[in-house]
Amino acid sequence: MVKKPQKSTKETHTAVDLVRLNSSREDKLRFMLASTKILSMKVDFRTWLLEKAKLTVPSLADWCAIDVLNAHGELERIAVIHHDQVMTDYLFEFEKRFPTTEKNSADLYTVIRTGEAQLVPVVTDETIRQGARSPEHLKAMQRLGLQSLMIIPIFARGKALGALSLGYAKSGRVYTKDDFEFFREFCNDLGIVLDNGRLDEEISVRDKAKDLFLASLSHELRNPLAPIKSSLELLKLLETTADVREELDIIEHQFDHLAKLLGDLLDVTRFTQAKIEIVPHTLELRKLVERSLGASDALLRSSEITLHFTYASTPLPVWGDDTRLEQAITNLMNNAAKFTPSGGSIWVDLSKDKKTNCAVVKIRDNGEGIHPGDLPNIFEIYYQGRDSANASGLGIGLALVKKIIELHHGTIEAKSEGRDKGSEFIVKLPITDVLNFASEPSSHGNAWRMTQRVLVIDDNEQAANSLVKLLNNLGCHAEALYSGEAALAHAELSKFDVIILDLGMPHMDGYSVIKTMLSRGVQIPIIALTGYGLREDKQKALDAGFTTHLTKPVGVKELSDAFREFLPVVV
The missing domain is CATH 3.30.565.10 (Histidine kinase-like ATPase, C-terminal domain)
Known part of the structure; x- marks a missing residue:
């Protein structure tokens, strides 16, 4: 709907009119060129809209505002710009006092709901009084000093996304039909960018949710793999026939394949979140x-x-x-x-x-x-x-x-x-010029014989028991407890040489357990055991006071490597 001025005037192309017309065309040309440059900016759509709004002031508007519908159908002010910084601050204060609600901004909501833009070439005192919702609201609107106004809807794919508001105030300029049509085209471009930006944002949110799901899935699948790994390692230590050994090799091969797939899933999360750890x-x-x-x-x-x-x-x-x-x-x-x-x-x-x-x-x-x-x-x-x-x-x-x-x-x-x-x-x-080669990874295999006294704390009883059996067959003296509360109630924690503590226990997780243990003066090494293996997971465990961090499932090599760091071993 185009609201015409109350007094009809016959346009005459005086010298002043022609100067203003040419100036307006030059301003619009500069605006279009600058607007095109913004397209190449790699920023989120909110920043992009703000930069677009800045271009309109002061050449094409004394103030500009962009409002966008959120997921709840409510308007959210993305940008508000005024050529006078004092007035910009006032506009922000105005927004706080009179939020962009359907009650306070009826014209704005009407434009978005109907899809019909509004052009008010001359804003009169009567126009302001009609739009005011209270004496306080009227006083605040009068301070804005609006003299000419446009509100244009922003659409994309037939759906209303928001609105662009432009106003002239003390500059005394007036919006024309040419200005109106120019900014309608501009809003078509805004709609495309806003729509694409929201789609990109939605894809990014879903992508993060997918990565989180994959990481959680990998973690949850590692838990049942832990007792399988321990039991498999235990069976390999026992004397068996050639046929049984062959079957164990098949199981181990398939287990390693499954563990690799889970590792790849976790690596996807690491790479997409730029959290991959390289130690060169x-x-x-x-x-x-x-x-x-x-x-x-x-x-x-x-x-x-x-x-x-x-x-x-x-x-x-x-x-x-x-x-x-x-x-x-x-x-x-x-x-x-x-x-x-x-x-x-x-x-x-x-x-x-x-x-x-x-x-x-x-x-x-x-x-x-x-x-x-x-x-x-x-x-x-x-x-x-x-x-x-x-x-x-x-x-x-x-x-x-x-x-x-x-x-x-x-x-x-x-x-x-x-x-x-x-x-x-x-x-x-x-190829590097540095020739101080790192030492080859040592491989002790099953030759390691450990004599430590080990306490395993894990709410998964099968996982805890299978790990205890494996440790005992390696020469340790291990026992299991199945909750953090039971571990803290143990009267003789000091008799153990090392504690292996699961982090993901219910009621009282591993972090709460170690915090209490350390506060009681427990000084023996405590190993964190978890299905999460990202760099920040390891760092969090170390910061909490754990001696080291192991990612499930663990076998002889992982245990040997961990123990070798801080405990004497017998080979």
């Missing part, structure tokens, strides 16, 4: 690749795949995290094995690219190959390819590999001539 040092890449090949050996043998490994005669030192790089190479090996038929071959070549001074790892197979249309997306998270109906896995392994390699300032490339023609993955990592 100088590595000899050949030795790291050999360990990765060893980790894939059982899978290759079970599939009867032949491995061909060639490498440079000179050392290839790289600066990186051995755990993460080994994870990346192992993922590539397992991926090659998964898509290579029984009796096939995998070629691994390790060399140096002298032009780029990079170490190059090439992993090639003669398996299924990759469809040309899939190559551009092969490293995308959750991407399953054109044959996704027949694909296995979660579609996250290669995405994690790419993230790990990029964190090491390297590159990865996938090649394939098509279906049934095999594939090749090429990893390049910068």
Whole structure:
């Protein structure tokens, strides 16, 4: 609805009118150019709308406000700008005293509800009195000094999203139909950006919820895995027949596969939240690749795949995290094995690219190959390819590999001539000049014999009991309690050499237990046990007073490594 001024006047193009017309056109042109530049800003839609509002003042308005409907259908003021800072402060005060409700801002809600913009070329005292809701409201509106006003709805996809309000005050300028049409077009652009911004925000919220769900799922699944791991490790320590040993190997292989999938799920959360932990040092890449090949050996043998490994005669030192790089190479090996038929071959070549001074790892197979249309997306998270109906896995392994390699300032490339023609993955990592190699990870296997007295505190009785049995078979003297309250009631905590304490117990969690223990003067090492393994989880445990932190499921190696840090052992 276009409200016309109360007194009709015949337009005459005097010299002053022409000057004002040309000035207005120049202002609008500058506004459009500046508005286009804002499009390239990588900010949230609220900041973007605020920047847009700033452009209107003072050339095209004395003040500008943008109101947006929230999820409850109520207006939320995103931006309010005035050419006079004193008046800007007053507008904020005005908003506090008279919030943008349907009672206080009837015209605004009417515009949004009907979709009909309002143009009031001349705002009279009578216009202000009609819009006032109380004497106090009238006095506040009169102080604004409005002389000309436009309220234009912001729409997108046929849905009202908010409104743009523009006003002239002491400058004495008046809005025309040309101004009205200009800002209607401007509001169409605002609607598109606002709609897209909200969609991006909604996607971001859902994406975070998904990551939180995956992390929680990974944690919840680790809990039942804990007693399985302990029981499996215990059975491996016992004397068994060859047939039983073979079955245990199968169980262990499948367990490790499941644990890896859970680890990948957790890594997705770490990467998307930029919380991945890299601990770099100088590595000899050949030795790291050999360990990765060893980790894939059982899978290759079970599939009867032949491995061909060639490498440079000179050392290839790289600066990186051995755990993460080994994870990346192992993922590539397992991926090659998964898509290579029984009796096939995998070629691994390790060399140096002298032009780029990079170490190059090439992993090639003669398996299924990759469809040309899939190559551009092969490293995308959750991407399953054109044959996704027949694909296995979660579609996250290669995405994690790419993230790990990029964190090491390297590159990865996938090649394939098509279906049934095999594939090749090429990893390049910068060679470092620092040659103080880290010591090789020690591997004591099941040779560790520990003699400590250990108290296990976990509300999951099966998990606690299986861990106690494993520790006792390793030479410890272990016992279990099943609640924090029971642990605190124990009269002889000091008789133990170490306490393994689950964090996620009901009623009284591990943090409450250790806080009370420390307040009572308990000084023995206390190990935190949990399904959460992010960096902040570990730091939180250390800050609470735990000696170290273990992520479920734990076996002989994890226990040995933890005990080795602070307790004497007998080998």
